[in-house]
Every structure is written in C-alpha cells, then in structure tokens.
Amino acid sequence: MKEELKKRVIKGPDGFEFEVDPLQDYYCEAPPTVQPAAYQKIVEKIFNWARSESIWILGFGTGCGAIEMRPLMTPRFDAYRFGVQWRPTPRQANLFIISGYLSTKTLKRAIRSYEQMQNPKYVIGLGSCTINGGMYWDSYNTIKRLDDYLPVDLYIAGCMPRPEALLAGFEEMKKIIRAGKAEGGNLYAENFDWYKANQKKVIHDWDMPEHSW
C-alpha cells in the first residue's frame, strides 16, 4: 500500500486535527452493480441506436496502436463523420480502445480508467497484442489476453491495423451496440471477483482501491 493511501491524522492550518482515510474518503470501494436496461424494449432500442451513433472514445493510448488512432482525426480519415469523437476524461467516454500491448504498469491505469467510465461501456482490443500477446507473448511484463482483465467487445486484429481497419471496426462496434449485445459493463459487474482475481495475479504491487467508481 502506498504511503499516501494509508490512514493518517492531518493537522489543518488552523490547528484542527482530523483523521483521513483516503480509501474511504476519496474513493468508493463498493463494487460495481449490474445496471438494467430500460424497461420498455422500444426505448432501449432507441437508446442503443443513439449509443451506436455517438461513440465517445477515451483519449488513452497504450502501446504502438495509439499512433494509428491519431490519423482518424485528420482530414484523410475524419472519424467525426461517423459520430465518433474523443473525450479527454473517462467519465464522459463510452469506448475504451486498448491500442496494442499492455504492460502491467499501464494495466493499472487502464483498470482505473475503465472503472471510472459509466455504464454502458465498451472495450475494443486493437492489434494482436491484445488477443494473445502478439510479438510480446513471452515478455515478462505485458499481459497476453486482454479479455482476462477487462471485458472486450471487439478485437481488431493486425500488427498494426491501419486506420481504415479501425473505421471498419467502429462500424462493427455499432452493429454490436445496436443489437444490444455490448453489455461489457454489466459483464464486468457480474464477474467482478473473477476479473479482480485475474488483475491481482499480474499486478503484484496492488496499491489502489478495489474499485474506483
């Protein structure tokens, strides 16, 4: 456990002493819950259509695939045409693209970012590193199967996939969302213990809250 996450007594500038327990005060350790879909099927269908046409990606790049996402914002590929936009904060994002190999150090950040996203949330694994480790399959500090740690909705294979492949992937993602099959957030909540156990197996210096909401 990191020093700043431990329970401690702090003396304020006015001399008043108070106890701070960062894990309780700054984070909520309550595990995520399954969020039911809208009661009316037709409403959920409309919502799913809206979700598919307005995909906000978390601006988070890991590995070499991040460089393939940048051209999508440029005139040549221009993903904004398809309702795909980038958001700088996980709170507002719906889609998390793990763009390539994921070292265990980055996995921590990826988990925390993923948990801060709001349900429904989707994950795309980009490149072969997220499927089976790719060229890093025998590396000592990268994960091999992304699906063991975060619920992946879609893989885009290749090393590296071109931006066109990403655009095609977005179109596939839209189909999955419209069909109502993109329930990664709920899957994560249902199998929370399994995902946590897997995550803790590779992250040895676990120094963060169980769940950052």
Add this chain to the structure above:
Amino acid sequence: MEFEWIKIPYSLLTLFIVINFGLLLTALIQKIGARVGRRHGIPIYQNYIDLIKNYAIRSSITHGFMFYLGPVFRLSGGVGLLLFVPTIYGSEMFSNLSFAGDLILALYFVFFGALGMALGAGESGHPHAAIGVSRGLSQMTAAELPFALAVFSVALQYQTLSVTDIVAAQQGGVLNWTLFTNPFAVTAAMFSFLGSMMRPPFDVVLAPQEIPIGPPTEYHSSYLALMQTNRVIFPVAKIVIYMNLFFGGAASWPVFFLKVFLIYMVSVFVGVAFPRFRVEQSIRWFLIWAMPLGILAIVLV
C-alpha cells in the same frame, strides 16, 4: 405591470425554437470549423444523438449536493438569459418576460451560470476541475469588463435600462443601429464577445487538448446532457442580447436566425484564423485592447 398567463406557453415556445435552432447552429458551426481544416465534420444532427445518448447512460455518480446543482444553475443561467430579454422585437408572442430594467438582470445572468458551474465543479474534487474553474473565472471576469462598460455606454446613450426601448430606438434603417451610432461601445463588446463564445483564441478553459477539459471534467451522463443543453442555448441567448443592443434587434424569426448566425460567425472567423491564447495572455489582451475602448465609449457618450 400586469402579468398574463399566456406569456408562459409563449416563453416555452421561444425556448423550444431556440433549443432546436441552437442544436443545429452549433453543429453547423462545428462543421464550418471542420471544413476550414479540410475535414467533413460531424453530421448536422449529431448534437441530438449526443444528447439522447447522454440521457440514456444508465449509471451516474455524484460528488455531493452542489455537484447536482452545478448543471442546473448553468442551465437556468442560459434559460433565464433567454427569457428575460425580448427575442423578437414588437412581437406580443416572443417578447418573453422582458420588463423595464431587464438589461441589468441580463448582465447578471451572463455570469450566473458560470458561478454555479464553479461551485459544482469545485465540489467534484478533481484537481483539473479546480484549475479549470480558476482559469475560466479569471478569463471570464476580464472578458466581461469591456462588455459591462459597453452596456453602460449604451444605457447612457439611450437613457434607458430596458432592452425593448433600446431596440425601439434603433429602428428605421441600418444607420440607426448602435453599431453606427456608438461604434466604440460595439467594438469593445465584440472583443468581449470573442472571449465568451468558447472558441479559439479564448477557449483554453474548455479545450479538450488542454488540462482535460476544465470544469466539466467530472460531469457525465445526465449532468453532461444538461450542460450540453445549456451549451446550445447560452450562445444564442448571449447573441440575442448583442443583437438587441447593438445590431437593431430582429422583427421576425428569419431575420433573427440570420443575424444570430452572422454574429456567431464573427467569433468563428477569428477562431479559425488565430491560435489559442494562454489565460494570462488573454487577460492582458482584454485589459489592453478591449478595456480602453469601453472606457472611451463611456467618455464619448
């Protein structure tokens, strides 16, 4: 002044028209900005989908009482600004809830939303939000100064605090507009306008590439949808004030749409041509270039 109940549905109608116009206008402006960068840009109906999507997000978290109220304040600031100035001059239906002295109230409403937002974002506890708030409020204060001076100058010029009377005094030809009768005040106000439209060079507060998007960092789902609604109402409401004070107001909806679009385009032209200012640069810019013009306008009136 007597109150008539029919004013309430009329005001709601104004609000409805302005929300839809704002949603389309904001998307159109974004498209124009994209075309300058040789991109195709978002579809024109994208704002509607984003709004539905954000309302459709299933989970949301809260950071406390003010966190709820922040977007509500923001939205009421935009709606209040819109409803207390006459939208269409001379129209019984669309003069809304305007009354003598509404100019002062409008000035207050311009700031109201930002203050509520500052409280809400402050409670989110995110350091980026706190930095965004301090940047935003300092830039906004500097930008509001020339506007306030220009408004006082215009109020002195026409000897009234009622927006309706100010519009009435500008009727009868383009040369009667404040733009030509009091050019210094209008210039100062337009400089301030650039600062408040959240477009470059003065958008360092909310720009996604800067410290992640400033005050709304922690806002999501329905909170964000409320703020998006305000983001389409507020610019139009602000432009309505500018249009009424400086550009002769609008006597019908087509004229209204055209004038609002053209005034918005002023900030777009500047925005696509100039790079972004840092906060201290923009404050200096406002104090050096816009403030003296505002003082000059008051002195000359």
